[in-house]
Amino acid sequence: MRPVVVAGAGMIPFERRDEDSLVGMMAVAGLNAMDDAGLGDRAVDAVYVGNMASGLFNHQVSVASALVDRLSLMPAAADRIENGPASGGSAIKNGFLAVASGYADIVLVVGGEKMREVIGPKATDIVAAMTHPSAEYIYGVTLPALAGLFTRLYMEKYGVTREHLTMVAIKNQENGLLNPYAHIRMKITMEGVLTHPQAHINSPIVADPLHLYDCCPVSDGAAAVLLTTEEIAKELNKPIVTIDGVGQATDTHTLQERSDPTDLKAVTVASERAFSMAGLKPKDVDVAELHDAFTILEIAESEHAGFFPKGEGAKALEAGETRIGGKLPINPSGGLKARGHPVGATGVAQAVELVWQLRGEAGDRQVKKATTGFSLNFGGFGNNVLAFVLRRKS
Amino acid sequence: MSNITAYKCKSCGLVMYPHHFRCLQCHKREFEEITPSEKGKLLTFTIVEQLPWGFDERGRVLGVVEFDNGVKALGVILAESPKIGMKLKAGWDSVRMIGDQKVYGLTFEPA
Ligand SMILES: [Zn+2]
Numbered sequence: 001m002r003p004v005v006v007a008g009a010g011m012i013p014f015e016r017r018d019e020d021s022l023v024g025m026m027a028v029a030g031l032n033a034m035d036d037a038g039l040g041d042r043a044v045d046a047v048y049v050g051n052m053a054s055g056l057f058n059h060q061v062s063v064a065s066a067l068v069d070r071l072s073l074m075p076a077a078a079d080r081i082e083n084g085p086a087s088g089g090s091a092i093k094n095g096f097l098a099v100a101s102g103y104a105d106i107v108l109v110v111g112g113e114k115m116r117e118v119i120g121p122k123a124t125d126i127v128a129a130m131t132h133p134s135a136e137y138i139y140g141v142t143l144p145a146l147a148g149l150f151t152r153l154y155m156e157k158y159g160v161t162r163e164h165l166t167m168v169a170i171k172n173q174e175n176g177l178l179n180p181y182a183h184i185r186m187k188i189t190m191e192g193v194l195t196h197p198q199a200h201i202n203s204p205i206v207a208d209p210l211h212l213y214d215c216c217p218v219s220d221g222a223a224a225v226l227l228t229t230e231e232i233a234k235e236l237n238k239p240i241v242t243i244d245g246v247g248q249a250t251d252t253h254t255l256q257e258r259s260d261p262t263d264l265k266a267v268t269v270a271s272e273r274a275f276s277m278a279g280l281k282p283k284d285v286d287v288a289e290l291h292d293a294f295t296i297l298e299i300a301e302s303e304h305a306g307f308f309p310k311g312e313g314a315k316a317l318e319a320g321e322t323r324i325g326g327k328l329p330i331n332p333s334g335g336l337k338a339r340g341h342p343v344g345a346t347g348v349a350q351a352v353e354l355v356w357q358l359r360g361e362a363g364d365r366q367v368k369k370a371t372t373g374f375s376l377n378f379g380g381f382g383n384n385v386l387a388f389v390l391r392r393k394s
Numbered sequence: 395m396s397n398i399t400a401y402k403c404k405s406c407g408l409v410m411y412p413h414h415f416r417c418l419q420c421h422k423r424e425f426e427e428i429t430p431s432e433k434g435k436l437l438t439f440t441i442v443e444q445l446p447w448g449f450d451e452r453g454r455v456l457g458v459v460e461f462d463n464g465v466k467a468l469g470v471i472l473a474e475s476p477k478i479g480m481k482l483k484a485g486w487d488s489v490r491m492i493g494d495q496k497v498y499g500l501t502f503e504p505a
Contacts, residue, residue: 119447120444121444121445121446121447121448121449122446122447124444124445124446124447125446125447125448128446132412134412135411135412135467135468136468138489138490138492138497138499139456139468139469139470139489139490139499139500140442140445140446140449140451140454140456140470140489140490141456141468142442142444142445142446144442144444145440145442145456148440148441148442149438149439149440149456149457149458150438151440152438152439152440152478153437153438156478204443205441205443206442206443206444207440207441207442207443207444208440208441208442208443209440210440252418253412254412254468255458256411256437256458256466256467256468257410257411257418257466261437261438261458
């Protein structure tokens with residue numbers, strides 16, 4: 001396999017974007033990545049689009065073909081990759097394999113989702129379509145509901161408290177204030193979310209024990225990376241950030257069939273596979289972007305990915321180790337919690353943030369001297385997970 | 395009385411629900427169809443305030459129940475104050491409307 005360089009990274013601010021179409025958003029993110037790489041008029045060999053549900057959200061399919069047309073990239077190969085909320089991660093994996101194998105020299109990976117075209121309960125229903133049709137979906141299960149079932153068990157087993165969950169929300173929303181691309185740009189406090197007499201109005205229950213501020217927003221947005229070989233990256237004269245590890249793993253469709261439902265096996269295995277390919281260990285990581293669709297997930301993933309022992313993630317959080325400036329900054333971008341979670345875009349947006357961090361281009365939220373980054377894109381409720389290790393070469 | 399079918403692997407004995415074409419544990423393909431026992435205990439639950447499109451309801455309790463014969467399934471919990479470990483009795487009732495069709499599923503009341 002050839003080394004794969006992320007030569008370009010770009011995105012558009014995540015928010016409610018009524019004026020934009022899905023393909024239009026993805027085109028702008030794609031151009032941003034191509035321009036960042038300084039690609040000029042070089043041909044793109046292949047395009048991979050991460051998108052979960054354009055057919056349901058936007059009544060449009062074949063969006064990869066539509067994207068190459070809008071960007072006049074023909075005759076580039078083009079595929080849409082669907083893997084639920086990990087569609088972006090899967091699209092990057094496909095782009096990685098295309099370059100690593102020699103199938104393509106220049107690949108554009110774009111992730112995008114336009115969710116706000118439908119009303120909130122409809123979006124909840126579309127996202128819930130990834131659950132098991134007869135054993136989950138018919139009961140009104142939502143992704144927050146699955147997260148609620150998981151959170152209650154995790155709190156019982158490991159002594160995680162609502163204060164811990166709120167600490168994740170506070171930290172990530174503080175980081176989001178430093179990220180011009182973030183959807184939620186608002187400081188919150190422990191008092192306002194948890195202890196004030198009005199707290200239950202500020203942060204009502206979504207799926208007990210999870211409240212509003214434990215959940216990511218529903219966003220529109222797109223993000224893109226341009227992948228290429230080391231030789232071409234040198235010609236483009238960009239700082240060299242390589243994808244050194246890619247890992248993916250699956251788990252049972254339903255939570256109840258896991259022998260220990262608090263054990264996110266796919267996170268553990270995907271992370272181990274990514275670290276093993278990179279020849280690195282969790283302790284080598286300087287900055288991590290985790291899939292905090294719900295606050296509990298940042299804590300649980302930080303343990304399952306190997307950064308902290310099981311049950312110690314909340315303690316590390318409490319001690320400030322995961323803040324910018326801490327031992328292992330997690331989600332300096334604001335994570336899904338603050339940056340937003342246009343499902344198909346998320347895995348790509350995580351890679352964009354890592355590239356900016358590893359190049360030293362992350363502005364006010366820059367993690368000092370970051371040379372190794374890790375990202376985790378969590379599909380379904382942990383039934384299809386991707387992990388990546390990115391490195392800055394000196 | 396519930397109406398779901400669970401599957402017991404004829405080779406290793408693992409009880410599975412929902413259906414798999416191969417055993418989760420030993421990958422063999424022969425199963426005995428079993429029905430859950432009448433009672434079980436609550437393993438975890440959540441109170442869902444924001445249900446998807448198509449529900450005219452708030453505060454639905456959803457939970458995972460382990461039946462006495464080992465089947466585990468999710469269903470609607472009809473208990474005022476649900477608690478992990480509480481004993482429940484299974485029922486079968488309309489759990490949602492899809493279009494103008496009633497869809498039936500598992501419901502659980504305190505035993
Ligand atoms: Zn078996």
